[in-house]
Amino acid sequence: MTKHHVKGWQAIQDEVLRRIHAREWPPGHVIPNEVDLAQEFGCARATVNRALRALAEEGLLDRRRKAGTRVALHPVTRATVDISVIRQEIEERGQHYDYRLLACDAASPPAPVRATLGAGSSLHVTALHSGDGAPYVFEDRWISLKTTPDARSADFTGISANEWLLAHAPYTHGDIAFSAEAASAQDASLLNTAEGAPLFVVTRTTWDHDCAVTAVRLAYAPGYRIYTRIGAQSDSAG
Amino acid sequence: MTKHHVKGWQAIQDEVLRRIHAREWPPGHVIPNEVDLAQEFGCARATVNRALRALAEEGLLDRRRKAGTRVALHPVTRATVDISVIRQEIEERGQHYDYRLLACDAASPPAPVRATLGAGSSLHVTALHSGDGAPYVFEDRWISLKTTPDARSADFTGISANEWLLAHAPYTHGDIAFSAEAASAQDASLLNTAEGAPLFVVTRTTWDHDCAVTAVRLAYAPGYRIYTRIGAQSDSAG
DNA sequence: GAGTGGTCTAGACCACTGT
DNA sequence: CAGTGGTCTAGACCACTCC
Known part of the structure; x- marks a missing residue:
């Protein structure tokens, strides 16, 4: 008092x-x-x-x-992870950003992707982002042409689909999953590692209201880690 | 107007x-x-x-x-990850929680841990958390006895160090890293998988003001993924 | 019903910072 | 210096929810 x-x-x-x-x-x-x-x-x-x-x-x-x-009885640790554009992420590490488009074709996505993106025609874009010449992340993306028809005529050789969408295709919400996966043959070849090597993988799907915009799998080169700080405030250790 | x-x-x-x-x-x-x-x-x-x-x-x-x-020019995607107590995490999946203490000894931590936890005497606690009998996560923890002397007399057979610290050792801040690692022989044996299997690993260190409290490595069984939603609001796709 | 947080208002002063 | 956001105030009404 x-x-x-x-x-x-x-x-x-x-x-x-x-x-x-x-x-x-x-x-x-x-x-x-x-x-x-x-x-x-x-x-x-x-x-x-x-x-x-x-x-x-x-x-x-x-x-x-x-x-x-x-x-609070169970002080949940709330970690905030900032995910920026890949180019920015690499450049913030002080590395020279390099980008290479691998493929860009209209195709029908595999079942798991089709389940969220819808059965309409889609654009399949694969690309490799590198930092200082070393492979950094392999981007494997499906873009719904129904939601974003402009993507059909976009040129992803000069700008990555990652950045193009950022500038042209707004979204309202999405979901992200972080997981560890064994490198596939393709992953391994592109990321310059062995098949089966543990890779940090981010899977993301975004929607514009009710229409799915894009689904992407980002497979990071070995050694990648997401780092963040928690609580400038208090909690209890656990 | x-x-x-x-x-x-x-x-x-x-x-x-x-x-x-x-x-x-x-x-x-x-x-x-x-x-x-x-x-x-x-x-x-x-x-x-x-x-x-x-x-x-x-x-x-x-x-x-x-x-x-x-x-904002570069709408960073800000994903919020809630990390709760392991028991709660398992029970929220509708599984029966099981916990087994593997070892609990005063020891000198390896160099990387010692760098953050300090050179003082530490308690090394290892434990396995399971859901419905299946191994869920392997907890490998170091507790600073200088910061948390009570831990020396704590009994971690009935309650995990994870929860004990939550109730007894407050912290002010910490940092978390998410990564993918190949399962070590110990990881593989405990998590019932093959050596070299890709594991999702969370590494966390917490401090009480300037004193490190605990450093923990959580190696999750294969298939584990962190899932979260982004933006009930707007951004741009990327 | 009554206690509590959720929000709004109209106005005020302060703190930062671009020009 | 001056414009903008950052914050505070004193009071008010509302919305939820426990009893």
Whole structure:
């Protein structure tokens, strides 16, 4: 109930974080409501709301009307992975970007792809992205010509389908999967590794509203890893 | 300049999203300032701010004081991956969770781990988590006894180090890496697969302020994949 | 029904930064 | 310097949901 008169919503967030961290408010504990906290901190309720809402978005607090705010029981670690354009990704590593189109044909996609992309005619684009001359990632992509007819006349020799779509084909949502796969003969040949070598693979499908735009498999050369930081804030180790 | 009188900040967000999506505001375009938008939408500036701030946090907008707000040039795809306790992860798949402690010894960690965990004495804990009797993930963990001395007397036969730390050792931040590795002899034996099989591996280190708490390598059984959705909002395909 | 968070408002001042 | 976003306030009403 002491007045602290801290500086802003971040200071309030820090203090709440400290109490969670110090187990003054253990997991499951219902913390004081916004009005009380606002009084304690000597600020407006909106400021408290801003601080607590941010923590709730990170998964540290559970907030429900009437039930109040409680410290999350199972502090899920929420890792945010930024996925940029491949060219940018390579250049950010300080390497020279090189791109080579392997094939670009209208074709009927295999069943698993057809299931999401639809049965309409599709464009199959394969390409290899390299950094400083070393193969970096093999892009195997299907583009729905029904959703993106312009792709038929696009020239993917100068610009990768990855970037072309970014500039020409908006999407509303998508899904991504990360997995480990054994290199196929094609993977191995292109990525300059042995068949069966463990590859980090990203599979992505994007939609524009209800229409699938593109489905892509990105097979990265051995040694690739996605790295990210978690919690500038608090949690519990696990 | 038409007044729309929409419902709330989400409606404003939707409209902004629509304009980005429809290329009315193409990538790089500087959009009107908050005051103008507030007038157009017939709401308070704070409401516009709420909508635009949320979009900026998702990476769709770049906002800078004085420079204004512009549509992001390189809409990085920001995927959020939720990492929960392993037991919970397995149970959420509807499987029966089983856990077996393999070893728990005080030891000196290998150089790469020692580099982050420090040279102090550490506890080495290895365990296997299974779902419905099938091996799910092999946990290979080092715990700093300097940071978490209580771990020395903890009993990891009944509760995994994963969960014990969650309840006893708070952390402030950490880093995670996702990669693909070939199964070692130990991996293969425990995960019931062939040596050299591609495994999805998560490597995580967590700190409590400046003190490293624990470093863990999680090697998942073949077939494991992390799946997540991107953008309930808009972007561009890539 | 009543308590809690969710949101909105109208106005204000501050902080950063491009010109 | 001046324009823009960042934040705070004091108050209000609403929406959900537990009791």
